[in-house]
Amino acid sequence: MREKLVEFKNVSFRYGEEQPWVLKDCSFEIYQNEAAAIIGHNGSGKSTIAKLMNGLLFPQEGEIIINGRQLTQESIWEIRKDVGMVFQNPDNQFVGTTVQDDVAFGMENRGIERDEMVKRIDNTLKAVSMDSYRLTEPHKLSGGQKQRVAIASVLAIFPQVLILDEATAMLDPRGRRDIMKTVTNVQEERNLSLITITHDLQEVVQAERVIVMNNGEIWDEAVPREIFAKKAELREIGLDIPFIATLSDELRHAGVTITNEALSHEELLEELWTSHSTT
Numbered sequence: 001m002r003e004k005l006v007e008f009k010n011v012s013f014r015y016g017e018e019q020p021w022v023l024k025d026c027s028f029e030i031y032q033n034e035a036a037a038i039i040g041h042n043g044s045g046k047s048t049i050a051k052l053m054n055g056l057l058f059p060q061e062g063e064i065i066i067n068g069r070q071l072t073q074e075s076i077w078e079i080r081k082d083v084g085m086v087f088q089n090p091d092n093q094f095v096g097t098t099v100q101d102d103v104a105f106g107m108e109n110r111g112i113e114r115d116e117m118v119k120r121i122d123n124t125l126k127a128v129s130m131d132s133y134r135l136t137e138p139h140k141l142s143g144g145q146k147q148r149v150a151i152a153s154v155l156a157i158f159p160q161v162l163i164l165d166e167a168t169a170m171l172d173p174r175g176r177r178d179i180m181k182t183v184t185n186v187q188e189e190r191n192l193s194l195i196t197i198t199h200d201l202q203e204v205v206q207a208e209r210v211i212v213m214n215n216g217e218i219w220d221e222a223v224p225r226e227i228f229a230k231k232a233e234l235r236e237i238g239l240d241i242p243f244i245a246t247l248s249d250e251l252r253h254a255g256v257t258i259t260n261e262a263l264s265h266e267e268l269l270e271e272l273w274t275s276h277s278t279t
C-alpha cells in the first residue's frame with residue numbers, strides 16, 4: 001500500500017477572527033508517488049491549502065499531517081524539508097544573484113555537500129532546459145524562464161511532496177507541456193507526491209486524482225474522466241470547460257454517439273473512429 005504523505009483532517013481556516021472561513025472542514029489525503037491535482041475557481045481556497053501544507057499558515061481547526069509529522073510551530077522546519085513549493089509569481093522566489101546561486105540557496109540551507117550541490121545544479125538546470133543560463137542574473141530572465149529556474153531550485157532539494165501552485169501559468173502551452181513532462185518524469189523517478197494546483201481543467205488531465213474546491217469546501221474528488229463528465233455542474237461552480245469536452249457535447253447533441261468522456265483530441269478521434277466503424 002502507498003504511504004500517506006499529506007493528510008488534512010477536518011481542516012478549517014480563516015485569515016483572522018473577524019474574517020470569513022476560507023476553508024471549511026476539509027479532509028483529504030495525498031499518497032506517495034501520486035500525481036494529484038487541486039482545482040477550483042479564483043478564491044476557492046487552493047493557495048491557502050498550499051500554504052497550510054508547509055506551515056506558512058496554521059489551521060484554526062483540524063489537523064495536518066505531513067510525512068507522518070503533525071504540523072506544529074515546532075515541526076515546520078522538518079516539514080519544509082519534505083515539501084517543495086513553487087508559486088505563480090517567480091519574482092518573489094529569487095534570492096541568488098545568478099541562476100546557479102539561486103538553485104544552490106535552498107541546498108545550502110539544508111547543509112548539502114558541495115560536490116553533491118554541483119551535481120544537482122547541473123542535473124536540475126538541464127532537466128528544465130536552463131543550463132545555458134547558469135550565470136545569468138535571474139531578473140534578466142523572461143517570466144517563463146524564471147518559472148523554470150524556480151522549479152529547478154525546488155527539485156534540487158529533493159522534496160517528498162512537490163506543490164506547483166499555478167506554477168506554469170507564465171509559460172506558453174508548449175512550454176507548459178514540456179515542463180509538466182519533466183516534472184512528471186522526476187516525480188516517477190523519485191516516487192514523489194506531485195500536487196498541481198490550477199483553475200484550468202485542461203491541466204488536470206494527467207493527474208491520477210483530482211480534488212475540486214468550491215467556496216472553501218471539497219466539492220468532489222475523483223479521476224479526471226469522472227470530473228470531466230460533470231460539465232454542467234463544473235460550469236456552475238465557475239470552471240471553464242476545456243474545448244474538447246464542449247466539442248464532445250456538441251457532437252452528442254448533433255446525434256453522434258460518444259460513449260466515453262474524451263480527455264484529449266486523440267481520445268475523441270479514437271472514440272469517433274470506434275463508434276463510426278461499428279455503425
Ligand SMILES: Nc1ncnc2c1ncn2[C@@H]1O[C@H](COP(=O)(O)OP(=O)(O)OP(=O)(O)O)[C@@H](O)[C@H]1O
Pocket residue numbers: 015019022040041042043044045046047048049199
Ligand atoms: N492574506 C489574506 N488575508 C485575507 N484574506 C485572504 C488572504 N489571502 C487570501 N484571502 C482570501 O481567502 C480566500 C481564498 O483565497 P486563496 O488564495 O486560497 O484562493 P485560490 O483558490 O488560490 O484563488 P486564486 O485561484 O485566485 O489564486 C479568498 O476569498 C481570498 O480573498
